[in-house]
Amino acid sequence: MLKVSTRSQYGLRAMIYLARHQREICPLKDISKEEGISFDYLEKIISKLEKTGLVKAKKGARGGYFLAKSPKKIKIGEIIRPLEGEKGLVKCMAGSYRCPMVKKCLSKKFWGKIQNALNSVLDSITLADLIKTP
Template identity: 40%
Template sequence: MKITSRTEYGLRAMVYLAARPGDAPAPLTEIARSEGIPAPFLERILAQLREDGLVKATRGASGGYALSRSPDRVAVADVVVALEGPLTLVDCVGEDRSCVRAEGCASRTVWRRIDEAIHEVLAGISLADLVTEGERR
């Protein structure tokens, strides 16, 4: 029951992009260096975020990555779901064919309630929130 490093790195990178001044895209190596993330690893993370439409990349010299929406329109939940998959602690809670005991299984209600709590928190925080939070230090 841990967040993967991918998600942690990915969120840090997103916050970095959100806080970065100017309109020019940020090269991978710059993000990697200043956040202390192995560059090839971060590359795959950003690829995932791009596929989910959270960042856009421009190729070629003086290219790089940038947010594709403004920071106040990106919830932390978006980033986490993109990298971590659906926010369910237990598979039987989601859509799929649940376990045979689904009826009468009281434990499911526990997991479902936690899923809801987590989603509420994550959906309520935007990248912009995190940036201002970071500046207050």
């Protein structure tokens, strides 16, 4: 339905939170409380972001999460894409799939354009851009 899942929305909000608390180690409890997002769900989301290397974790008491690099170097696309799954906007762009109509199909190229446009917008904005209050 061309919708951004709450996963991505929550993930972005968590990243914004971390960006505003740079050089601190933020326990998930604080983020979830502050943002009003389910702790358990947010855990799954941030763990994904950790696996892609955007976020680092410190375990144990007084542990928590923190950004792996400066907000200036984090493009929003890097946050959204892993959370949405890298499948691509339409099935016919997913790596494995081979559309039987590909020869005659005029629309594939179109969807590729849309996808590229979307990605470049997402990559033209950094986390730092979002937190600077003008």
